[in-house]
Amino acid sequence: MIAALFQYLAALLMVAGAVFSLLAAIGVLRLPDLYTRMHAASKAGVVGAGLVLLALALASGDGPVVLRAILGILFLLLTTPVAAHLLARAAYRAGHRPASFTIVNDLQRETGKTP
Template structure:
């Protein structure tokens, strides 16, 4: 009885995770510029991957697999936003600009207000 409920719930989570992952892939293909593509991949991809790992943990009924899946979910939720932020900032510094539909550039405004350099170096020559 409990096993059947876990299988049905695991299947529903797996399908929901697959839908989020598909939406992330569609966003990467269809969105206009690097930053919106990165946003789709990081947000929907992390949620989709987390739901799939949660489904694996629920269906496995094994403590070792559940622990690994939970650690995987925590890892994905902690590293995906940080890596997306770092990639976006590196792309901005490298000169990639947002598409025409973007209405705000907060980093440009912040840099214009301060005299701080875009890249700081700890090594002195």
């Protein structure tokens, strides 16, 4: 009974993770500039991958697999925002301009110049 419940919950989490991953892919394709695309990939992509790993942990029921899945989720949560921030900062310094509708540009205020 409980095992079947875990299987259904794992399937639901897998579908939710796939939906978030699809939204991240659509965001990368449809959003107007590098910075908003990176935002979509880093936020929705991490949620999608985290939900898929959580589904894996629930479906397996094996202790070492659950531990690896949880460590994978923690690794994603710790590294993806830092990597996205560093890539966006490097892109800004390399001269990639934000979209024309960008209102606040903190890096321009910080450096005093546009890329």
